Amino acid sequence: MSEREAILGRVREALRIPAPLPGHGERKGSREFSRWLPPVGDSLEAFRAASAELRTDFRLVDSPEAALAELRAAEGWKKIATHRGELTTPACASLGLPVLTVDSGYDVQDLEACDAGVTECDALVAQTGTVVLTSRQAGGRALSVLPPHHVVLARRAQLLPDLPAAFALLKERYGANYPSMIALITGPSRTGDIERILVLGAHGPKKLTIFCL
Amino acid sequence: MNAFVRGFKEDATRLAGDLRHRGLIQAALNKYYGARDVKKSKYQSWEDARQAAAEIKWEAINTLDKCLVDFTAKLEARGTRVHWAGTAEQARAIVLNIVREKKARSIIKSKAMTSEEIRLNDALEHAGFEVVESDLGEYIVQLRKQAPYHIVFPAMHLTRGEISELFERELGSAPTDSPEELTMIARRALRSKYIAADIGITGANFAIAETGMISITENEGNARLTAALPKTVITLLGIEKVLPRLEDLALFLPMLATAGAGQTLTCYNTLYGGPRQPGECDGPEEYHVLLLDNKRTHLLADAEQRDALHCIRCGACLNVCPIYKNVGGHTYGTTYSGPIGSVITPHLRGLQEWKHLSDASSLCGACTETCPVKINLHHHLLHNRRNAVRQNPVWWEKLAFIGFAFIVNRPVLYDIGKKLARIGQLFHPLIKGSPLDPARAWTKTRDLPELAEKSFHELWRERR
Ligand code: SF4
Numbered sequence: 001m002s003e004r005e006a007i008l009g010r011v012r013e014a015l016r017i018p019a020p021l022p023g024h025g026e027r028k029g030s031r032e033f034s035r036w037l038p039p040v041g042d043s044l045e046a047f048r049a050a051s052a053e054l055r056t057d058f059r060l061v062d063s064p065e066a067a068l069a070e071l072r073a074a075e076g077w078k079k080i081a082t083h084r085g086e087l088t089t090p091a092c093a094s095l096g097l098p099v100l101t102v103d104s105g106y107d108v109q110d111l112e113a114c115d116a117g118v119t120e121c122d123a124l125v126a127q128t129g130t131v132v133l134t135s136r137q138a139g140g141r142a143l144s145v146l147p148p149h150h151v152v153l154a155r156r157a158q159l160l161p162d163l164p165a166a167f168a169l170l171k172e173r174y175g176a177n178y179p180s181m182i183a184l185i186t187g188p189s190r191t192g193d194i195e196r197i198l199v200l201g202a203h204g205p206k207k208l209t210i211f212c213l
Numbered sequence: 214m215n216a217f218v219r220g221f222k223e224d225a226t227r228l229a230g231d232l233r234h235r236g237l238i239q240a241a242l243n244k245y246y247g248a249r250d251v252k253k254s255k256y257q258s259w260e261d262a263r264q265a266a267a268e269i270k271w272e273a274i275n276t277l278d279k280c281l282v283d284f285t286a287k288l289e290a291r292g293t294r295v296h297w298a299g300t301a302e303q304a305r306a307i308v309l310n311i312v313r314e315k316k317a318r319s320i321i322k323s324k325a326m327t328s329e330e331i332r333l334n335d336a337l338e339h340a341g342f343e344v345v346e347s348d349l350g351e352y353i354v355q356l357r358k359q360a361p362y363h364i365v366f367p368a369m370h371l372t373r374g375e376i377s378e379l380f381e382r383e384l385g386s387a388p389t390d391s392p393e394e395l396t397m398i399a400r401r402a403l404r405s406k407y408i409a410a411d412i413g414i415t416g417a418n419f420a421i422a423e424t425g426m427i428s429i430t431e432n433e434g435n436a437r438l439t440a441a442l443p444k445t446v447i448t449l450l451g452i453e454k455v456l457p458r459l460e461d462l463a464l465f466l467p468m469l470a471t472a473g474a475g476q477t478l479t480c481y482n483t484l485y486g487g488p489r490q491p492g493e494c495d496g497p498e499e500y501h502v503l504l505l506d507n508k509r510t511h512l513l514a515d516a517e518q519r520d521a522l523h524c525i526r527c528g529a530c531l532n533v534c535p536i537y538k539n540v541g542g543h544t545y546g547t548t549y550s551g552p553i554g555s556v557i558t559p560h561l562r563g564l565q566e567w568k569h570l571s572d573a574s575s576l577c578g579a580c581t582e583t584c585p586v587k588i589n590l591h592h593h594l595l596h597n598r599r600n601a602v603r604q605n606p607v608w609w610e611k612l613a614f615i616g617f618a619f620i621v622n623r624p625v626l627y628d629i630g631k632k633l634a635r636i637g638q639l640f641h642p643l644i645k646g647s648p649l650d651p652a653r654a655w656t657k658t659r660d661l662p663e664l665a666e667k668s669f670h671e672l673w674r675e676r677r
Contacts, residue, residue: 030265108408135496145437192244193353
C-alpha cells in the first residue's frame with residue numbers, strides 16, 4: 001500500500017466517528033464575510049487611509065510617465081526592471097533609463113541590481129490597502145519583491161471594496177487556469193522580529209508606491 | 214517523573230522567578246495586545262467571523278479525505294510532485310532524496326513549523342547540506358542554535374543588545390542598538406543566500422482544496438523570495454492545513470493577521486499552485502509538496518478533540534496564556550508551545566510523557582476565548598487530564614477519593630473530620646511548607662485557606 005493510501009485510510013477510519021459541532025456546539029452556516037469584516041465606506045478614501053497606515057505611497061496621477069520621472073529624479077534611479085504591459089511599457093520607456101524587461105527570462109543578479117521594479121496589477125483592495133497581482137500578468141514571481149522599490153501602475157477602475165470581491169475577481173478571471181502565483185501585497189516589506197519594533201524593508205522592497213490613473 | 218516533566222518543572226521554576234525575562238515578554242506582548250484590540254474593534258462582527266471560521270475549518274477537517282484528494286489532484290494536474298509522509302522519518306527521507314538528487318549545495322528556508330517538528334535542519338546539516346533560515350526571527354534563533362521561542366515571534370525573548378552581539382560574533386558586523394540596522398545586516402547577509410540557493414523550502418498556512426494551491430502568510434518577503442528564485446522548491450505542510458474554497462481566504466487571511474499579530478492583513482499573502490507555468494518568466498522548474506501526517510490522524514480519530522486540528526497557528530492563545538507568559542516558550546520542550554501545544558503534543562508524542570503540560574494551566578479559559586477558530590482549548594486540557602488518568606490510574610488518588618466519598622457520605626464522620634481539621638489547623642503553621650507538611654505541594658508558595666470557625670450547617674442550626 002502506498003503512503004498516500006495509508007494516510008487516507010487512517011483519515012477515513014478516523015472520520016467514521018462524527019465530531020461535535022463546531023464553535024462550541026452550533027452551526028449557523030452563514031457566509032456573509034463582507035458583513036463581518038471591517039467596513040469599507042468610500043473605497044478611494046479607505047484605500048488612502050490604509051496606505052497611509054501601511055506607509056505605502058499612494059497617489060492618484062494623470063500621467064504615469066510624469067509620476068515615474070519624478071520618482072526617478074528623487075531617488076536617482078540608474079536602472080529599473082519591468083514587464084511588458086499596456087501601462088508599464090510606455091511609462092518605463094519614457095524615462096530614458098536602461099530597462100530590464102523580464103518577460104522572456106532574465107538574470108537574477110541583473111534584477112537584483114535594479115533600483116525599482118515597475119509592475120501592473122489585477123486589483124487594489126480598499127479594505128486592506130492591498131495590491132493583488134499574479135505571476136502571469138505582472139512579470140513573474142521576483143519582479144515585485146527583489147528590487148528595493150516596488151512601483152505599481154494601476155487604474156482607478158481596478159479598485160475593489162474588499163477581500164471577498166478580490167477573490168471573486170480572481171476566480172472569474174483565472175478560474176479555468178490559474179497562474180502559478182497569486183500575490184496579495186499589503187504595504188512595503190516589514191518585520192517586528194526585534195523587540196516587536198517595526199522595521200520596513202526586511203527582505204522585500206523597502207518602498208511600495210502605487211500610481212493610480 | 215520522566216525527564217520531560219523534570220525539565221519542565223526546573224525551567225518553569227527558574228523562569229517564573231526571572232523578572233527580566235518576564236519584563237521582556239510582557240513588553241513585547243503589550244505591543245501586541247494594543248494593536249490586536251484596535252484591529253479587532255474594526256470588525257463589524259468578530260464573533261460572527263469566528264463562528265464562520267470555526268464552521269469552515271470544521272467542514273474541512275471532517276471531510277479531510279475528500280479535501281486532500283481534491284487538493285493533490287489539482288496540484289498534480291499542473292506539474293507539482295506531491296509526496297505523502299506518514300512519519301517524521303519518512304518526511305526527512307523524502308526531502309533528503311530530493312536534495313541529493315538535485316545535488317544541491319545550499320538551501321534557503323522560510324518559516325515552517327512542520328520542519329521544526331520533523332527536525333529537518335538537523336537531518337540536512339547532518340547529511341552535509343547548508344540550510345539557512347530566512348525569516349529574521351528564525352535566522353536569529355538559528356544562529357543561536359536555539360529552537361523558536363514562539364510560533365509567530367521566534368526571537369521574542371531576545372533584546373536588540375543580545376542580537377547585536379550575536380551578529381557581531383557570527384557575521385562580524387559592527388555593534389549597534391538600532392533594530393533597523395540589525396535588520397539591514399540580516400538582509401544583506403541573506404540576499405546572497407537567496408541568489409545562490411538551489412533549493413527553497415517553505416511552510417504553508419493554508420491548503421486550498423478547490424484550486425490546489427498553498428497559501429503562505431508572512432511580513433518580510435522572505436518566503437516570496439524563497440519560492441521565486443531557487444530552481445527547486447519544496448513546501449512542507451501538515452495534512453490539517455486544508456480549507457475547502459479559495460474564497461474562504463477572504464475570511465481567514467484577515468483573521469489570521471488580526472489574531473496573530475494585530476494587523477489588518479499581513480504584508481504578503483501568497484498563493485502557489487505549481488511550478489513555473491507556460492508563459493511565465495520565472496519560478497521553480499520543479500515544485501514539490503510534502504504532506505505530513507506524523508500522528509495527526511491520531512488526533513483526528515479522537516472526535517472529542519478533533520477540533521484541535523482546526524488550529525491556524527496564529528499564536529493568539531500563547532499570547533494570552535498566563536502560563537506561557539511566565540514560563541516562556543522554550544520551557545515546554547515542544548515544537549508547539551502554549552495552550553495549543555499542551556493540547557496536541559500528547560497526541561503527537563505520547564500522553565503519559567506529555568500530560569504534565571495539561572496540568573500547567575490555570576484553566577482561566579483565556580485561550581478558548583481568544584482563539585479565532587473557537588477551539589475548545591481549556592476543555593481539551595481537562596480532557597487530556599482525564600484521559601491520562603483513565604489510561605494510567607493512580608492508585609493513591611483512587612484510594613483518597615474512595616476515602617473522601619466514604620467520609621462525606623456519613624455526616625457523623627464528616628463532622629469529626631471537620632473538628633479534627635480545625636484543631637490540626639492551629640498547629641499547621643509549625644510545619645507549613647516543610648517536608649513534614651502533607652499539603653506541601655500547595656503550601657510551599659501559597660497559604661492554605663482557613664477553615665471557618667463554624668460551618669454553614671452549624672450556623673443554620675443555631676439561627677433557625
Ligand atoms: S489554537 Fe487557536 S489561538 Fe491557538 S494558535 Fe491555534 S488558532 Fe491560534
